[in-house]
Amino acid sequence: xxxxxxxxxxxxxxxxxxxNQGRHELIFHEAxxxxxxxxxxxxxxxxxxxxxxxxxxxxxxxxxxxxVKLVALRCAGYNQVDLETARALGITLVxxxxxxxxxxxxxxxxxxxxxxRQLHRxxxxxxxxxxxxxGLLGFDLNGKTVGIIGTGKIGRTFxxxxxxxxxxVVAYDPFPDAALRTEGVEYVALEELWxxxxxxxxxxxxxxxxxxxxxxxxxxxxKPGVMLINTGRGGLIDTKAVITGLKSSxxxxxxxxxxxxxxxxxxxxxxxxxxxxxxxxxxxxxxNVIITGHQAFFTREALTAIAETTLNxxxxxxxxxxxxxxQIE
Numbered sequence: 001x002x003x004x005x006x007x008x009x010x011x012x013x014x015x016x017x018x019x020n021q022g023r024h025e026l027i028f029h030e031a032x033x034x035x036x037x038x039x040x041x042x043x044x045x046x047x048x049x050x051x052x053x054x055x056x057x058x059x060x061x062x063x064x065x066x067x068v069k070l071v072a073l074r075c076a077g078y079n080q081v082d083l084e085t086a087r088a089l090g091i092t093l094v095x096x097x098x099x100x101x102x103x104x105x106x107x108x109x110x111x112x113x114x115x116x117r118q119l120h121r122x123x124x125x126x127x128x129x130x131x132x133x134x135g136l137l138g139f140d141l142n143g144k145t146v147g148i149i150g151t152g153k154i155g156r157t158f159x160x161x162x163x164x165x166x167x168x169v170v171a172y173d174p175f176p177d178a179a180l181r182t183e184g185v186e187y188v189a190l191e192e193l194w195x196x197x198x199x200x201x202x203x204x205x206x207x208x209x210x211x212x213x214x215x216x217x218x219x220x221x222x223k224p225g226v227m228l229i230n231t232g233r234g235g236l237i238d239t240k241a242v243i244t245g246l247k248s249s250x251x252x253x254x255x256x257x258x259x260x261x262x263x264x265x266x267x268x269x270x271x272x273x274x275x276x277x278x279x280x281x282x283x284x285x286x287x288n289v290i291i292t293g294h295q296a297f298f299t300r301e302a303l304t305a306i307a308e309t310t311l312n313x314x315x316x317x318x319x320x321x322x323x324x325x326x327q328i329e
Contacts, residue, residue, distance in 0.1 A: 001318050004041040006033040007050040019307035024314055038062035046070035052263040057085040064089040070317050074310045077233055078328055079206040093328035094313040098153050100302035105158035107296035108201055108231045111255030114290055142166035147197030150204030151177050159185050170196055194221035206233035216241040225252030231296045234260035239279050246286050254289045257296040266293045
């Protein structure tokens with residue numbers, strides 16, 4: 001099958017080629033999938049896309065007109081896809097529902113430790129021959145309450161990590177995990193999670209119901225000085241509201257691996273350009289904010305699993321056996 005692969009970096013090509021083993025004709029494009037790049041899928045039966053590729057009605061119709069029958073997402077989330085239009089056009093959607101929950105959960109811990117122990121600041125001090133400790137005071141994680149929103153495989157893995165560090169873990173999920181309950185995780189309503197948590201970490205998918213889950217109203221319900229971590233989806237947080245919270249010290253620490261307007265920023269080198277996003281620029285001025293460029297998934301194990309699952313999905317579609325693919329219904 002001929003497949004146009006969009007938003008493809010050298011590391012994507014390397015792992016996809018290794019998983020493909022010549023089974024399909026993969027046409028690699030560094031460009032993101034947008035209305036003006038959809039023609040790159042000409043003569044292809046499938047397209048392979050990533051988190052910030054545009055799959056709205058306009059793009060999907062352009063793909064369908066060229067004969068595209070399959071959209072293979074090499075990511076778990078699909079909030080960027082117009083599902084109704086895809087169904088109407090007869091385009092099959094598949095995804096990678098999991099790759100390495102450990103990669104995301106461990107990156108979440110890294111953000112927490114860096115923010116708490118001021119590792120980013122101490123690193124640069126030492127490089128400048130400054131060994132003073134003023135302003136670097138942290139706190140013991142042991143005994144603190146960690147609130148986890150979303151206890152799927154990533155949230156569950158993160159819960160295990162925090163329990164292992166001696167934290168009390170409270171969680172919210174519409175579908176509580178019975179096994180986690182037996183391990184000591186307390187499921188509570190969001191109204192209870194906000195005021196109890198010293199650290200709140202987001203591990204839920206982005207839906208129309210939880211868009212801007214963290215907003216001005218929920219922020220005032222939290223402990224003053226709360227640490228917020230988001231390795232889920234950028235749209236879960238109202239960035240302007242969080243900036244107000246940072247300025248008032250209601251938010252004491254902020255760790256982000258995702259950003260609601262990341263589409264034109266992340267995964268590219270913009271070092272020779274002026275930053276045009278004023279909201280993002282304001283975030284960068286706070287010493288108690290750490291931002292990474294959507295790299296929580298970026299481990300060898302995760303990229304291997306993403307490539308293998310993506311190619312297996314394409315195999316299943318080509319065989320006409322959708323029972324063997326991870327289809328988005």
